[in-house]
Amino acid sequence: MEDGHTDHTETAQEDGARRGITRKNVLKAAVAAVPIPLLLGGVALARDSKSSGGPLTPTPYCDDGDDPTPPQIEGPYFKPNSPLRDSLVQPGTQGTRLTVSGFVFGLTCQPLSHVLLDWWQADANGNYDNVGFRFRGHQFTDQRGAFKLTTIVPGLYPGRTRHLHVKVQAPNQPILTTQLYFPGEPRNNTDPLFNPALLMNVRQNGPAKEASFDFVLRVRGGSGPSPTDQPTAPGGTWASGTDYRTGDQVTYGGAAYTCLQPHTARDGWEPPAVPALWRRT
CATH class of the missing domain: 2.10.10.20 (Carbohydrate-binding module superfamily 5/12)
Known part of the structure; x- marks a missing residue:
């Protein structure tokens, strides 16, 4: 969403978008604050209610201008059967600590639970473990559609800028294979695979870095049964x-x-x- 001059006829929705306030951003804040059981009935209650309690007009298709997350090639280093874990850091791990967090949404701004995220990356020296499973692991989004990964900033190797690999799959849906990138990297300008749509938001937190990225999958509505939906x-x-x-x-x-x-x-x-x-x- 781009900033631009608007006159007094600007609608409230356009004004919110111009200020960086989107329905999805409001939803993310609500998801972080509202207890999980209140969200199981759908996002409309968090997204479409004013502070006074009065309902807003529902938005049938709410993409906030976000296209589905673009795919990228898998590359030569993917290995199946990675361990289930949300931290790739082991005792003695070298490198700058990095946490990556965010949400997985469908096309209608619905957060998707139980989404698989399968991560793999290079170590601090730019090497991949092709024998074991160092810096490889998979996890699932929680009932809020949220995920958090603890790892390190990957090293560089010839021909590529810094990046993380990930496969993202909602239940009973196709797999999205893509890569995430770091802003401000000199090699972003020379890496032929680099896509600015896949840039994470990264900030320094003491000696470590914190990154965020929200995936948007080609999924409408929920992604599968929650525990309360089981027969x-x-x-x-x-x-x-x-x-x-x-x-x-x-x-x-x-x-x-x-x-x-x-x-x-x-x-x-x-x-x-x-x-x-x-x-x-």
């Missing part, structure tokens, strides 16, 4: 709290599933809701 007593062998390995077989709701990635089952990660972890057989 009553679906039956089957799947059980929350169980450690599953690749290839394990379970049943749930009358269907059979095969485990795709090692993980510890949690409520909300029932097989129909997380295709990144379970394939129906």
